[in-house]
Amino acid sequence: MSESLNPQPSSADDPAEGAASYTPPKWRSEPRFPDGPAPDPAGSHHERRIRSFQPRRSRVTTGQGEALKRLWGTWGLDIDGHEVIDLKAMFDGLPVVLEIGFGMGEATAQMAAADPDTGILAADVHTPGQGNLLALAERGGLTNVRVANGDAIILLREMLPPDSLAGLRVYFPDPWPKARHHKRRLIQPEFLDLAATRLAPGAVLHCATDWEPYAEQMLEVLTAHPRFENTQPDGGYSPRPDFRPLTRFEGQGLDKGHVVHDLLFRRTEN
Numbered sequence: 001m002s003e004s005l006n007p008q009p010s011s012a013d014d015p016a017e018g019a020a021s022y023t024p025p026k027w028r029s030e031p032r033f034p035d036g037p038a039p040d041p042a043g044s045h046h047e048r049r050i051r052s053f054q055p056r057r058s059r060v061t062t063g064q065g066e067a068l069k070r071l072w073g074t075w076g077l078d079i080d081g082h083e084v085i086d087l088k089a090m091f092d093g094l095p096v097v098l099e100i101g102f103g104m105g106e107a108t109a110q111m112a113a114a115d116p117d118t119g120i121l122a123a124d125v126h127t128p129g130q131g132n133l134l135a136l137a138e139r140g141g142l143t144n145v146r147v148a149n150g151d152a153i154i155l156l157r158e159m160l161p162p163d164s165l166a167g168l169r170v171y172f173p174d175p176w177p178k179a180r181h182h183k184r185r186l187i188q189p190e191f192l193d194l195a196a197t198r199l200a201p202g203a204v205l206h207c208a209t210d211w212e213p214y215a216e217q218m219l220e221v222l223t224a225h226p227r228f229e230n231t232q233p234d235g236g237y238s239p240r241p242d243f244r245p246l247t248r249f250e251g252q253g254l255d256k257g258h259v260v261h262d263l264l265f266r267r268t269e270n
């Protein structure tokens, strides 16, 4: 928890600033934790697809590193795109919600503790956050969290069966504010096409953002998508649900005076 969410805010590749193209960083060529998360599990730097995140060198604290070494083998999962996951086996039959981009994982751990009857598959590329969430889960005796390392798009596309998710959470995705980087934003029609196939009918996609133009984009593309319907009868933003804790990134946005919007859209039955 001592790590900042964006350790290199000055980098030209920061999602808050963005970069036009992606160059694989050299530091990702070797795993830093031999039995921990792989540095590039799907070899996705070879995939020229535009990505919603920017890999960054991040300092891992001793506690996070210890948690990765001790717990990764049991609770961790590399998103290598190689096989379809048996979620029922992984979560002992619990309904499973995917959270994309958990950051440092504090909100994820709180939600898992508050709802032990739901499994949370939490995906991010951020190694310190992965260690942090594992440590929080261990400390809280949480058995309903698994930490997935890598690009959640590959997880959805290659590793999750159709109709398998009871929910999808995307809290404060990278805003990519510059116009030339908008293509990197996660919530776009193509993403919704994919998400709709992995969510069970009736399952809810829950997004939140403090970036007003992104909130407007989310509302527009979700409203237009034929396989999602707004849970708000007036077709607008939702009040923040009690079950969503304040996230780290949200706190930073609130400190800057940003307004937070939640959007809860249900996958249609068809």
Ligand SMILES: C[S@@+](CC[C@H](N)C(=O)[O-])C[C@H]1O[C@@H](n2cnc3c(N)ncnc32)[C@H](O)[C@@H]1O
Pocket: 005, 052, 053, 054, 100, 101, 102, 103, 104, 123, 124, 125, 126, 150, 151, 152, 153, 171, 172, 173, 174, 175, 186, 247, 248, 249, 250
């Ligand atoms: C702005 S942070 C928000 C973190 C956290 N949800 C919060 O509110 O504090 C967005 C996170 O999403 C992650 N991310 C972005 N695209 C991703 C993807 N395709 N797969 C996995 N993680 C992704 C980033 O690494 C980053 O940690």
